[in-house]
Amino acid sequence: MEGTNRIVSAASAENPQSRGPLYKIWRFVREIVIIIAIALLLSFVIKTFFFRAYYIPSGSMEHTLEVDDRIFANLMVPGPFELERGDVVVFRDDQQWLPPLTEYPTAFQNVLSFVGVLPAADEQYLVKRIIGMPGDTVECCTAEGAITINGEPIDEPYIYDGDSPSDMEFKVTVPEGKLWVMGDHRGASADSRFHADRQGGFVDIESVQGRASVISWPTSRWGTIDSHEEVFANVPHAVAK
Template sequence: MTASTPSDGAEKRTGGLFRGFREILIIIVIAIVVAFVIRTFFFRAFLIPSGSMEDTLQVNDRIFVNLLVDSEEQLERGDVVVFEDQHGWLPPVESDPNAFYQAMEFIGLYPSTSEQHLVKRIIGMSGDHITVNDDSGNLVVNGTEIDEPYLYPGVEGSDINFDVTVPEGKLWMMGDNRSASGDSRSHMDGPNGGFVNVDQVVGRAEIVAWPLNRWGSAGSNNEPFDQVPEP
C-alpha cells in the first residue's frame, strides 16, 4: 500500500480547479457563440431611446426584433419595425467610449441603443396613397379612413397635412405618438422624400422583454388596415 503525500492532495486540488475553470470557460464561449448567432441571424435586442412610439413602446423598453421578417413580402401595414437611419433622420451622436458595452452589444448580450436605428409603424407600402381627413384628423389609405387604436391618447392620426403615394420598394413610416415623432412626415423635404427603403428594415419588433412588468407584444397591429384595398 502506497501512502499519499501532501503534495499529491495539492496537485489533485489544483487539477480539479483547472478542470472547473476550463469547463466554465467553455460554457462562456458557447454562450457567446450562441448569442452571436442568434443576434446575427434570428433575433436582436434594441433599447427604446425616445417616446415617439408611446404608449405602445416606452422609453427604456428592451425589445426583441425578428430579423427573419425584413422583406416587402413578409411585412404588412401596421407592423412595428426597426430600420437603419440611412437618410439623416437622427442627429449625429458620439460613440460610446465604453468598450465593454460595445463588445456586449456586438455579440448580442446587451441591447443596441438604437443610435443608428429607428422604430416606427408601417402605414403605407408600395403604391399606397395616404392622406389626412381634414375633419377628423384620421389617416386615409387608398381612399379608406382608418381608426388607429394604438395611437397615444389624445393625438390625431396626423397633425400635419400631407398627400403622398408610396413609390415601389419604399415604406411610409409613422410613430404612434404622432405629436412627438420625427417620422416620414417630418422628412418629406429631405433625402428620399420621407420614404424608407424596404432594404433599410432590420426586422419586425416582436416582444417587449424588459422591464418584466411590460413583457408582451411589441405592438404590431394589422387590423386597422383590414378594409384598406390594394392600390
C-alpha cells in the same frame, strides 16, 4: 483464468481525487470556458439570424413602447417573413433623421453588440409603425380627421391618448422598395411626415433590421408588440399607375 487477466495502465487506474487541487481548478476553469464559449456562440447565431435587442430612448412610440423599454426585434422580417402594414419596425438611420453621434462606443459596448445584447453601437436606429407599403397612397386627413390608405379611412387605436392622426396634411404615394412610417405618439414623433427633404420621407426596406416583436424589460411590461392587423383589414390593394 486467462479470461480474467487484464493489464490496467497506471493512468487509467489513477484516482482523479489523487491528482491534487491544481487539477480540480483546471477542470473547473475549463468547464467555465467551454460554457462561456457555447453561450457566446449561441448568442452570436441568435443575434445574427433570429433576434436582436434594442433600447427605446424616446417617447415617439408611446404608449405601445415606453421610454427605457427593452425590446427584441425579429430579424427574419423582412426575409422569410414579409413586412405588413401596422408592423412596428426597427430601421437604420440611413437617411440621417437623427443628429450625428457625439459619443463613440466603448470596448465593452462593442463586445455586448457583438454577442447581441446591444445593437451595433456605432450605428443609429429608429422604431416606427408602417402605415404605407410600396404602391400605397397615404393621405391626411378626412373631414373626420382620419388618415386614408388607398382611399380607405383607418381607425388607429394605438395612437397616443389625445393625439390626432396628424396635425399636418400630406398626400404621398409610396415608391417601390420604400415604406411610409409614423410614430404612435403623433405629436412627439419626427417621422416620415417631417423628412420630405430626405427622399420624400420614405424609408428603404433595405434599412429595416427587423420587426419589433417582444418587450423584454421591464418585467412589468413583458408581452408581444401588436401589429393591429384589424386596422388595415379593409384597405384595398394599391392601384398600379
